[in-house]
Amino acid sequence: MALIQLLLPLSRVYSFITDIRNKLYDKGLKKKYQPEVLVVSVGNLTVGGTGKTPMVEYLIKRLVSGPDSTAVLATLSRGYGRRTKGFRMATDADTADTIGDETLQIYRKFGRPMPQRVRVCVGERRADAIRQLLGLHPDTSAILLDDAFQHRAVRPHINLLLTDYNRPFYLDYPFPAGRLREGRQGASRADAVIVTKCPDELSADEQQQIRAQIRRYAPTAPVYFAGLSYSRPVSFAAHQPTDSLRRVILVSGLASAGPLEQYVRRTFDLVRHHRFADHYVYTRAELERIMSDRPPGAALLTTEKDWVKLDALLTPDERSQWPLFYLPVAVRFLGDELPDRFLQVPPKASP
Template identity: 60%
Template sequence: MAALLLLLPFSRIYGLITDIRNWLYDRDLYAVYKSDRCVIAVGNLTVGGTGKTPMIEYLIKRYQFTGRAVPLETATLSRGYGRHTKGFRIASKQDSASTIGDEPLQLFRKFNQTVRICVGERRAEAIQKLLASYPETNRILLDDAFQHRAVKPQFNLLLTDYNRPFYTDHPFPAGRLRERRHGARRADAVVVTKCPLTLSDIEQNRIRESIRVYARSETPVFFAGLQYSFPVPFSGLGVFANLDRVMLVSGLGNADPLEQYVSRTFRMRTHHRFADHYAYSRSELDQLLAALQPGESLLTTEKDWVKLSALLKPDELNRLPLYYLPVEMAFLDNSKTEFDRLVDEIPFKKR
């Protein structure tokens, strides 16, 4: 508490700086690019994982598998955090986590036949380059773009973690907010992520009212949890083995929900936590493999799988007891129907 009190004055200064920046964008004193295509921004107010990639995947599946899009009509665009390249880049089979980032690579491995996966730190410039090369693109999903004011999206989707809601947090350095809480007023919808799937209506209403102190009164608020699937072998071959004893490895912004699920579902001996978007080395992987006990498997996230698997030889992929855990967004109660209706109604211009 003493440290918080000491840091709060600096948080107020940081919050004032972000307020001025937003004021300049709101009044068009900073250049803002607005595409004539459907641009949906997914982001948050805090640093750390709030489930942005599962949400991007949910939107991809919503548009691709409900007959609302044709192949390669939709593109995703992110900064490509952790990559060793610069500028605009469209993912290809030659790319790795070091060239496009771990989450874009994860998306590419899943959706490369139907969606273009792109990275570019300057989003406005990247969108224009994308459309110049592929004018048939009609929908662009911006990942982690709530504070990227240089692009004005058609729809701003704000995510907040149930375990760390933005309305109880503070700006840097006293807290984890990238800007002050009232930045939520830019949101066209808010999704509270990582909720318990049994979250009561009373608790939902309490959270909804807390959010509306800072968001617009008409902004809809939805609730979603994370739904884990059966573990998948690193090789992608064979059937799911009935795992029992596991060693968990993760590089996430907030790994607590994952740890809670794994400890409930398997006999988890230990959890090796790494920083978000961690770039593993072969020597670190060897240390993890050496720590495995007889009859124990290494279990990790899909985001970490794309990096760890690249360090292995083909025979190791098939031989070693290595698995990743797919996860997807699961809306609570009737939220799914309401949310789907909302995103289906986002203005979309067919060319």
């Protein structure tokens, strides 16, 4: 707490600068681009760790299986951790180095099996990337922007703000005293706020208390609550779920690995947890060391976004012979889900 107090003056300066930037957009002094197709932004006020990727996957599933079954979707993210620049549309030739680990995960789950329905793209300049995307594929009817709450150059039709139950934005501070990218009042731009990583047993009273705190900064936005639902582990080799895992070592590169570790401890015999930084780039030597040091009978269990990077380091024999598994995760809403009005895909969205 003493360190936070020491850094608060710098946080006020940082917040003042971001406030000026936001006011320039709010007053129309900086241009905002709103495409004619539906644009849904998924973002947060904090740096990493709020579960944006599972939420994007949830939205893809809702849009693909919704009333407009002919919708053509595109996801667009910065492609954090990639070593390329500019606009890029994912293909089978891409790796985590070229499009980023989370983007590669989404491509393998949705873009590869449904290439005519879901296009997965990266581009750090979102407005330019959207123009290029629509120029190449004018049949696109909806775009999901991943981690775009602060990308004011694009004006989305729907702005979804995520906040972590374990560290809600209303208890945090702007950088460097805290993890906020802008002041708490930025939440006022949200069309809906989703509290993520909630425990299953979250009571109605606590939900009401959280709503009251959020409405101090986003008075008109409805508030929803969601947790994480883990599926059965899936083999690297067979891509089939299994119920046979018992003893595991966990490998994760996440901004917030606490909920994952808690679940694995409850469900399996967790021997060891190898924690790495978010978007960590693994080496072959590290994978060999982890496998050689594992206790007898223990399998390696990892996340989906770490799987796409670790899998690239394996030989075909290792992939088939080593006990390697990843743990799928999905969003599960507690109570009401997002209503259809947030996800309707008209032929042309209203400007």
